[in-house]
Structure formats: C-alpha cells, structure tokens
Amino acid sequence: MTNNGTPPRTLFEKVWDNHLVRPQTPDTPAVLYIDLHLVHEVTSPQAFTLLRERGLKVRRPDRTLGTMDHSTPTTPRNAEGIIPVLDTLAAAQLDVMRRNCADFGISLYDLGTDKQGIVHVIGPEQGLTQPGMTIVCGDSHTSTHGAFGALAFGIGTSEVGHVLATQCLLQNRPRTMAVRVDGHLRPGVTAKDIILAIIAKIGVGGGTGYVFEYMGEAIRALSMEGRMTICNMSIEGGARAGMVAPDETTFEYVAGRPYAPKGEAWDTAVSAWRQLPTDDGAAFDNEVVLNADELTPMITYGTNPGMGMPINGFVPDPDNMGDVSQRTALDKALRYMDLQPGQKLLGKRVDVVFLGSCTNSRISDLREAARFIKGRRVADGVRMLVVPGSQQVKAQAEAEGLHEIFKAAGAEWREAGCSMCIAMNGDQLQPGQYAVSTSNRNFEGRQGKGGRTFLASPLTAAATAVNGVISDPREMMN
C-alpha cells in the first residue's frame, strides 16, 4: 500500500487510470482520453477525408497540432524565396495538409516557418509534451514523448480519425515491462548505444504487447535528449510506448518553454508530476536488465534494428542459429547487406553518413558530433548530411556556430525534416550504397531503394565520417 492507502501502481498505470473515460469491459476496450494529438502530412489525409464524408468536426482543435516533416524538402529556399518541393505528389500532399488544418481550425507549423520540424522534436521543444499526458500521432515513433513520463504511442490513420472526431481512443490495456539499466556509461558510449543494446537483446518483437518503463541509474543519469533517444526506439523493440519517470531533469527541461505552465500553474503542475513515478512495490509483467558499464558503442549489421552488436564485434553466422526461421532471416539480411559471416564491420568503407531523424537530431546530438568533427574533415568520397530535427534546433545550432564546423568539414547543412531517415523527399541512398545513420530503422530500402544502413550513435557517425570507414569513436577521443 502507498501512504494514501491505494495499492502501488506503476507510472504507466497512473497515467492510464487518469485518462479513462470508460474502463475496459469484457465486450469493449477502454476508452482513453488523449491530451495531445500531433498530426503530420503522410498519415492524416485519409482521416480528414473520413471526417468530411461523415460531416464531423475536429472535437478539440486546441489539443491538436500539425507539422510537416516527412515528404518535405531539406534544401534551402531558392533565389525566388521558394522552398522547392521536387515531387508533385509530395507537393499535393503538403497542400492537402494545409487545407485540412485551415478547414478544421488546427494550428500548423508549416514548411518554411520557424517552428516547423520533425513531429517528435517539436512537441518537447515547444513544451507541449509534459509529464502525465496521453499523446498520440499517426507515427510509430510517438513513443519518443514517453521520455517525459507521458503515455505516448503511434496509431494508424483510422485511429487518427477517431481522435480527431472524439479526442478518444479505444485501447486494450497493454502489459508492462521494466527495462532497467544499471551502472554508468563509459566515455564514447551514449543513449543510442543503450537502446540498440536493449533491442539486440530482446529482438524486434520482444516488446510486443508491452509498454516499457526505462529505469535504473544509467537512465536517471541521462539528459532529456538521451531519454528521448531511448524512448524513441521502443517501437523498434516491438513496444508501442516507452516511459521514463519524470524527475528534476524533466522539470528543468520543460520549465520556461513556450507551452509550459507558468507561475502558480507551474507549481501545481510539478506537484502533480511528482506523484507519477512508479510506487515502491508496484508489479511489472516482465523485466529486462542491462548493465551500462558493460556497454560499448553499438552498430547494426542487418536489416532490422534487432540485428545489432558491439562495434568491435563480428557479423554472426547464420549456421550458428538454432532456429530455422532465424537462420533464414539472418541469411537474407546478410545477402541484402552484402556482408559475410564472421566479418568485422570496423574499417568497412561507407558512402554516406546521415546525422538526423527523430532519434538523434536534437541540439545535444549536433553539439556532440560537432565537438568531434571540429578541426577534422569528412573523408574524401563520403557524403555527410547533417539534418537538424527542427527549425529551432537549426537556429540554435547556427547561433552556436555548429553549422560552420560541419560545413568547414565538408558536410551538408540542411533544413529541418525527416530527410534520409525515410527517403521520401529525395534525400536518399543509391542502390548498393552503405550508410552509417543515426536514425532508427535499417529495414531494406528504408533510406532509398537498395541502400544499406548501419544504425549507430552520432559519435560513431561522426568518427565514421572523418575516417570514411566504420570507426570506434572511443579510439579518437583523447
């Protein structure tokens, strides 16, 4: 029992219970109220069409926010001051987004405006993402916002329609998994390496049906950016949501942001947020434990984020896989990647280095990479793209002179957007090219048809860009 006499509950249970419009019954899922609905151009058009067909309004435009990020160009304005969208389909999709937001009274961070950016970067940055909230978006990386102790998860377009029309979702209660990371990270090892190690351990389906709560000393020691990187990739372990209990680090990050509560409202909010962490004795349905002291920089070798290993490791051999279906999967992945079992990835030539995406495009990611690249040059024959997660990140980076460091090193400095993470906007790999990427998915063709992706941290990406071959950042950090 807790001191107010209620049974101990997890962070997830508290947020869930606080948002129940109607509890689950044997015949119907729970009806969950959604505090914040983020909307982007790719997964919303059909939902707005549904609303129009049925003559419905958006119930709470004041709890809805639109941005453009996926099919947007990251090239600067041209001489006429126009941002050139190369593709007519993408241009049409952006126009539909503008019209939908205008018709239904939704605020939109339009392309070319100063708050535009990747949906999971702008929410936290504006202070819209706050502890204890329920947040959804038609985008699987909505899990990012869980770093604040919010329950945040991706939904499909039908569900986008449900939330637009009713501000509610029908949900069956997920199970909970404690993901505990003890110990301390060594220099050169980052939040990205923690999450890649977790996914390598549990596999891409290991979290299916669960909400993760990340806990332990190593998680507590992370900045909000680091926690976001980890929660972001919860979905890559199969979990729709990942959460971190809010603490002083969280409050400090939220304080003073445009939508953060002010004055007395701030104090009220913080005292409510302090009630959210998991109570002593609350039970989880499952648990995974890692020790940060043992972690090294991680890299993926295959075609899903679970196919990852320490950077100085060797590509596994399908013949050593006990299970036939796993053997087939690994064999298929290595053929796609054109890698040999037993091969070392260190020293392998790459064509492209991509620093960006909702996983690693925040100011701290850019600072970390810039500090590393300063005074060095991107190797000949390597294309490095640096794509800030939002226009605010870009402005901040420019105020600190980071863009000059990247440009002097020979990297491309771009406008904000998803860019080569999803390759919908023309930023893409050519068939057969290899990239080290700070994004979250190494699926076949994800960064361009036929392109091959190694997922890694911004530090590993920077070290690789400088050497032109996959490199361990720890060896260059003195």
Next chain:
Amino acid sequence: MEPIKQFSGRLAPLPINDIDTDQIIPARYLKVTDKNGLGGACFADWRYEADGTPKPDFALNRPEYQGAAVLVGGHNFGCGSSREHAPWALLGAGFKAVISTYFADIFRNNALKNGLLPVVVDAETHRQLISLAEEDPAAEVTVDLEAQAVILPDGRSVQFPIDAFSRYCLLNGVDQLGFLLGLDEHISAFEEAHPARVRTTAS
C-alpha cells in the same frame, strides 16, 4: 464496411520473420491522400526489379499464388512503421487475412479496422500452413470469424483469438468510430473534470 462472417481462399506463403511495413509498402508510395489503389505497391521492392519487371522467384509473382486470399507470413508480421497503408495495400492486393504466430501491435489494430483479419496460430499450425501452401497451392482454407477458427483442408479446425469488440464490429460491418461518437456525454463529462493544460491554438 461490409460485414465479414466467413470466407474461403487459397494460401500464399511468405515465411519470412519480422516483415516490416516498409516492405509491405515502401515509403515512396505514401505520398498519396487516398487509401485505394495501393495493391500494386504491395511488397513492391520484393516483387519488382528496378525496371518494373516482376521477379519470377518471388512467391506472390508465381502463377499458382495469383488470387490467393490468405497470406501466411513469418513471426512478428507487420513490425515497424504505423502506416495504415500496409493493410490498405494488402487488401488492394486481394488478401482478406494474414496468418502469423504473432503480429506487431499497431499493424494488428490497423488491419482490424479495415477488415483484414490478423489470424494468430500456434507455431506448429503455422509450420503446417506454410508447408500446405508450398506443397499444395490449390488447397483452400476457410476462415470463420463467427467461430474464430481456421478450417484446414483435412477438416481440422484451429481456433484463433480476437478481441470481442473487433469481432463484433467486423461481423456486423460497423466501424469503431460510431461507438466512440455514441459516448459524447461521457467524453464531455471527462473534459469538464479534466481541463486542458496546454492549448495548441493559443500561441
């Protein structure tokens, strides 16, 4: 939505684990504002060469699997991106059900909302269905939603789980939004008791 009670159809085998929605429909096909017409993009990168000619060895291109209604995928079908274009593309390609040992959560939800049945079977049945599809492409199974069962050609019936509410909606051809809209009073009461902390329209 049309009610779904039961249907029979042939199987197509795709025994690959962790098929992600980027494979089911690559991102470059997502620049649409409609849900129809995506069947041609289904598994596009596995199905077609760069010049658009079909890859002859890909199962779904083989003549014996044309018109199959039930796709048998590997474990953890539909992981990755939340794109509902994935079930739209599978439906567009003529599938009415996908069978696997388990599905990624978002894909399963999306499929159920569009009348594409995600059918979960045990590993042994899954193996048998893959063999059946590979060895006897003409064999038909029946998917009976009312009974929550797949009926194999030998008459054996295998139960599958589905949540009561999705089953009700599919059997009756009603969509889930109608149910939520009917809760207007509950929602208003909740809103009254829980004022918004942030307002996106105030800037």
